[in-house]
Amino acid sequence: MQDLQVPSAGDFAKKIAIAEAEEAAKESRIQQQAEAEKKALLDQLTKPSGVSDEEAIKRAITMIEGAVRNLRTEVQVHRFPNQLCTDGGRAINQMEEGWEQTLTGVPKEIYQLWEKYFRDKGYKLRVEIVDFPGGKPGDVAMTLGWAPK
Incomplete structure (x- = not known):
């Protein structure tokens, strides 16, 4: 062997x-x-998106039209990490007055666009924390709505 x-x-x-x-x-x-x-x-x-108000409005209208074709009265226009809020989304989560002051970058641009062009036309903007990984605030969603009164 x-x-x-x-x-x-x-x-x-x-x-x-x-x-x-x-x-x-x-x-x-x-x-x-x-x-x-x-x-x-x-x-x-x-950073600033570089998208003009005109282009942003066109994009929003396209999103709204798509939602309406599907018989929806709202559409999520943006979802972003809570790190884009100066307080990590705390004010949004607590629904504090002035929460919009915590937005930065693209989310801030979207808010300002809504405020300038869509708000007076009857559109609502809902901004909320949409997930809680580990029990802590996570992503934030911005949803544009146009439900009839």
């Missing part, structure tokens, strides 16, 4: 440890990439 080399249990334990370390490193890289993408999106959303 040939002298077979039987690896030690420790050799296999090392292989498992190496594989686990490689998997953890891979997961870490994926997590870092996701965080970088989220940061880039937040950075983009905090």
Whole structure:
């Protein structure tokens, strides 16, 4: 009988440890990439959109028309991370007076567009926290409504 080399249990334990370390490193890289993408999106959303009021109005009307075709009386016009609020969405969640002052970037532009062009035409804008990951405020949704009185 040939002298077979039987690896030690420790050799296999090392292989498992190496594989686990490689998997953890891979997961870490994926997590870092996701965080970088989220940061880039937040950075983009905090800056002015560069969309003119005229173009924004056209986009809103297109969204409204699509909702009306589906017999809806409201449409979510934007959803964004609560980090775009100066207080992390606390004032919105508490429905405090002046909550709109906490908006920044694109959400602030949307609010201002509604206030300037849509409010007096009977449109309502509902802004609310729509998810609570880990029990804490998460994303914020802006919903435009036009229900008849």
